[in-house]
Amino acid sequence: MLQRLRCDLVKKLFYTQRWTNWGTSVQKQYPPAETSDRFLAALQEAKRSLPNIPVEILNELFLTWGNKGWSAKEELLAGMTQQAWETEGTILECGSGLSTLILGLVAKHKGQRVVCLEHSEHWAIVVQNALDQFGLTNVELLFSPLVSYDDYDWYKLPANTFQEQEITLVVCDGPPEGTRGCRHGVLPVTLPFLHHGAVILLDDVQAGGASVLARWKREFGLDSVVEGSIKTYGRTVIP
Numbered sequence: 001m002l003q004r005l006r007c008d009l010v011k012k013l014f015y016t017q018r019w020t021n022w023g024t025s026v027q028k029q030y031p032p033a034e035t036s037d038r039f040l041a042a043l044q045e046a047k048r049s050l051p052n053i054p055v056e057i058l059n060e061l062f063l064t065w066g067n068k069g070w071s072a073k074e075e076l077l078a079g080m081t082q083q084a085w086e087t088e089g090t091i092l093e094c095g096s097g098l099s100t101l102i103l104g105l106v107a108k109h110k111g112q113r114v115v116c117l118e119h120s121e122h123w124a125i126v127v128q129n130a131l132d133q134f135g136l137t138n139v140e141l142l143f144s145p146l147v148s149y150d151d152y153d154w155y156k157l158p159a160n161t162f163q164e165q166e167i168t169l170v171v172c173d174g175p176p177e178g179t180r181g182c183r184h185g186v187l188p189v190t191l192p193f194l195h196h197g198a199v200i201l202l203d204d205v206q207a208g209g210a211s212v213l214a215r216w217k218r219e220f221g222l223d224s225v226v227e228g229s230i231k232t233y234g235r236t237v238i239p
């Protein structure tokens with residue numbers, strides 16, 4: 001009964017939520033309810049084809065998840081799936097959504113730990129509901145509001161979430177780019193928990209990500225490689 005009530009609540013939010021970030025108000029276009037079956041079928045196909053999820057399945061997931069303006073696109077989804085498949089340690093994701101479900105599939109298959117930070121309470125409920133619906137209860141989705149660090153804002157990392165050098169992969173698709181300092185905070189805040197050789201995949205280099213990579217080069221001496229074509233992402237390896 002409780003689960004049913006929760007689903008109804010989420011459905012209501014999912015279809016009518018009005019986002020009001022940064023003083024703007026955007027009525028979201030959500031998919032009609034019947035696309036859920038298509039999404040489920042695509043997710044099952046993705047699970048079967050791990051780690052090489054065909055591009056048409058990634059596109060189908062992107063379309064039927066129904067959050068086009070905000071979801072990770074096929075190139076990052078494919079790159080992150082490969083990287084997650086190859087990595088042995090804990091995966092950290094910043095900014096939840098479609099990518100969380102795919103990382104959940106990989107981590108479940110490999111018995112790996114995956115932690116996702118989400119600053120929007122509303123969005124955390126939506127994503128948690130989807131994870132529950134698909135049995136991806138292995139994902140630790142943490143509602144983590146943005147807080148102020150020196151000259152940037154970033155997620156409030158709950159105490160004792162990670163042990164030293166536990167993380168081997170970070171998929172960074174949040175917080176939203178308009179955040180003070182953009183996504184810079186992932187490096188200084190999580191550095192103690194990053195393993196040698198850990199990989200950070202930073203989405204949206206074509207937008208605010210480029211300045212973040214430049215800052216990491218300047219302040220940490222880290223080089224990054226840019227991958228993807230239209231919506232590009234950076235790959236940074238921790239020495």
Ligand SMILES: C[S@@+](CC[C@H](N)C(=O)[O-])C[C@H]1O[C@@H](n2cnc3c(N)ncnc32)[C@H](O)[C@@H]1O
Binds near residue numbers: 067070120
């Ligand atoms: C780029 S999105 C993360 C997308 C996620 N990695 C995915 O693949 O779906 C970054 C953040 O934007 C917020 N967000 C998601 N959808 C949104 C929407 N439609 N409008 C405003 N903010 C949104 C969430 O808080 C999310 O963590």
